[in-house]
Amino acid sequence: MTDQPPVHEPTTRRQQFLGRLSLPERTFITDALRTETVGGMLLLTAAVVALIWANVWPHSYESVLDYRIGPSAPLHLDLTLATWAKDGLLTIFFFVAGIELKREFVAGELRTPSAALLPVVAAVCGVAMPAVLFALVNSGSGGHPGGWAIPTATDIAFALGVLAVVGSHLPSALRAFLLTLAVVDDLIAILIIAIFYSSGIKFWALGLAFAGLVLFWFLHRRGVKGWYLFVPLAVVVWALMHESGVHATVAGVAMGLMLRCHREGDEKHSPGEHIEHLVRPLSAGLAVPVFALFSAGVTISVPALREVFTQATPLGIVTGLLVGKTVGIFGGTWLAARFTRAELNPRLKWADLFAVSVLAGIGFTVSLLISELAFPHDLALADRSKTAVLVGSLLCATIATVLLKLRTRHYRTLCEEEDQDADGGVGGSVDGDGVPDVRQQDEPARRLPREGFGGDG
Template identity: 50%
Template sequence: MPAPERTARVRVDEFTRFLRNETTGGTILLAATAIALLWANSPLSESYFAVRDFQFGPEQLHLRLSIGDWAKDGLLALFFFVAGLELKRELVVGELSRRKQAILPVVAAIGGMVVPALVALTVGWGAPGIERAWAIPVATDIAFALGVLALTGSNLPSSARVFLLSLAVVDDLGAMIVIAVLFTTKFNLLAAGVAVLAFALYAWLQHRRVRTVWLYLPLAIVAWIAVHEAGVHATIAGVILGLLTRAKADPGEEEAPVIRLEHRYQPFSAALAVPLFALFAAGIEINADALGRVVTTALPVAVLAGLIVGKAIGILGVSAAAVRFGIAQRPRGMGWRDLGALSLLGGVGFTVSLLMAELALTGSAADEAKTAVLLASVVAALAAAVLLLRRNRAHGETVSSSAD
C-alpha cells in the first residue's frame, strides 16, 4: 500500500477508535441535546420545528415520516442493533455467559426496571397518561452512563464497567420488550410473517458463514420495513438482528461477526444515530413555567421519582438481596459503595426514556415527561459522578498503598 494511502487508513482507524470511546459518545450526545434545547428555545425555534416535522419517504410503504420520526424509528434501529450485538456477545462469550457472573447484573437490571415502574405508578397514580407513562423510567442509557463512568471511575476495577454494561444492555432489552408489548396498537399478520422470514434468512446466512454486506443490508432494510408495517416499533428489528448474529469465531477467523459488526457500526451509532435522535427529541420548551410544571405536576414528578429514586433502590436493593441469599456474587474488587454509585448512574435514562416518552404521551404531557427525563438524567449523572469520584480516589489510594 502506498505511503499516503497507508497514512490515511491509519488516520481513519484512529478516528474510528476515537468515536468508539465511551467518553466521546457521551460528549457528542450531550452536545446534540444542548443544541436541541438552545435551538428550540431561541428566536429560530420555528425553523427547528419546521425541520423536525418535515416529511419525506414513500407513501406506498406507509413510510412518509417526519425527520423526527425517521430519527426515532430508523436511526435508533442502528443503536439497538449495536445494543443487540453487545448483548449477544455478553451472553455467548462475555460475562453473561458464566452463570454466577451473569446473575447479579441480570437481577439488578430486573430490579432497575420493576421498582422504577412501581415508584412511577405510585407517585403518579390517577394522573392522565400514567397507564402508559410508567414505562418511561425503566431504561438506562448505555452510552451516557458508560461515558460518566469512564470520566470519573478510571481507578475502579474493570468489573465495574462490565457490571454497568451488562446491566444497561439487559435493561434496554427489557425496554424493547415493553415497547413491543405496550406500544403495539395494530398488528399486520402478513407484514409480521415477512419480518419472520427476513430474520430466518439472516440467521441462515449467519449459519452458512456468508459475509457480504450486499446481502445483509437489503435484508436488514426489508426486516425493518416489515416490522414497521406490522405495527411493532421498528427499532425492535435492530435488536433482533443483533441477537441473531454469530458470536463465536471459526478456526482461522480473526474475530466473530458480532465483534466485527459492533466495531464497524458502533461509531455510526455513537456519532450519528443517537445524537440525531437526541437533536430532534430533546427540543422542548424550557422556562420557569415549564420547569415549575415539571416539579409540581404528578406525571413528570412520577418520572423524576422513578429515575432518581426507583432506579437506585431497585438496582442496589435487588443486588443486595441476591448476594445476601446466595443467589449471586458481588463483582470482584467492588464494594457496596461502588455498587451504590453505579446504581445511581442507572438513573440516567436519557435516550430510551426519551423514546418511551414520545411513544407513551402526546402534546404538553410528552414535553413535560421529556423535561423530567432530561432533569432526572442530569441529577442522577451528577450525584453518581460525585460518589464515583470519591470511590475513584479511594481505589487510587489503595493501589498506591499496595505499590508502596
C-alpha cells in the same frame, strides 16, 4: 489410644463479584466503552444543541422536525425527520444492542448462571422499582399510568459521557457491571416496546418481516458474506416491520441476535464481534446523537420546571429515575449477594456500587423514545415527560459525580494497578510485554476454571 488429628470441616469458598476481569474480557470491555464514551460526549453535545435550538429558535426547530421525506407507497415511508430518527436511526442502536446481548449470553458475563445472576437481578429490580414508583405517584385522578415504562431504562452512553466530562476513574469491574447491567436493561426495554407499545398489527407485513429474518439467519449461517446483500435485506426487513405496527427497532434487535458471536476454528473475531466493531461507531457517533438532537429539544422555562415537581407524570419519572433506579439496582444486588453468599471484592465497598446505581439512573435515549410512544396523541404531555427525563438524568449525574469523586483517588490507584506493565524492574514485571503485572501474578489462578460473579478476581 493414640491422639487423632483434628478433623477440619470443609469450608465453602465464597463466590466473589466485582472481581478482576480476565484479560480478554477486560480488553473487550475497554474497547467497547471507549467508543461509547466518545458517543456519550457527542450525545451530551447534541442534547445541549437541541435545548438551545428549541428554546432560541423554536419555530425553526419544529419545522425541521416536521419536514417529511421518503416514498409514500407501498409501505408509507413518507416520514418526518423526527420519525426517521426515532424509527430509523435508533434501529442501528438496537442492532448493536442485539449483538451485545448475544455476545454476553454466549461469551460474556451472562454465559454462566452464577456470573449472570447479579447483573440480571440488578437490572430486573432496576426496571421494576421505577415502574412501581411511577404507578404509585400516578395512581390518583390526575395521573397518567401509561407512562410507567419511561423511567425504567439506563443510558450507558450518557452515563459514560458524564464520567468522561467529570474525569471520574472507575475500575474495570465496575465499568463491566454497568455495561452488563445496561445490556440486560436494553433487553427488557426492547420487550416492553414490542409488547406494550405496538398497535394495529398487520400480520401480512409481520409475516413477511419474519420471512426476511429467516432468510437473514440462513444466509449468515451458511457463511454468505457481502454487505451489498445484507444491508438491502436489512432495510426491507425494517420497512416491513415498520409497516406491521410492531416498533421498527425490534427488527434491529432481531438481526443483532441472529449473528454468530462465538469464535470457530482459528478466528480472531467472530462475525458478530467484527460487525459490532464496524457498526458501533455509527451507532454511538451518529444514530444516537442525531436522535437526541431531534428528541431532546423541549421548552425550558420556570413554569415547565415547576410542573416537573408538581404534576404526577413528570414527578413520577424523576422519582423513578433518581429513587427507583438507585434503590432497585443497589437493593436487588445487595439481596442477591446476601442470599447467594457472594463476597464483594475487598478492594471495593458497597458505597461504590451505590454510586454506580445512582449513575445508572441516567435514562436518556430509550426514555425519550418511550415518552413519545407512551403519549403519541398528547404532545404537551410528551414534552413534559421529556423535560422530566432531562431533569431526572441531570440529578442522577450530579449526585453520582459527587459520590464517585469522593473515591477518585482510590479508583485511580486501582486503575493504575490494573494497567501497570513495568519495564526496568519497578513494581513487578521487567519484560514490558504488554501483559499487566497483576495478570502475570494471577497466571496460576487464571488457569483454573472460571467461577464467581466477576471473573477471576
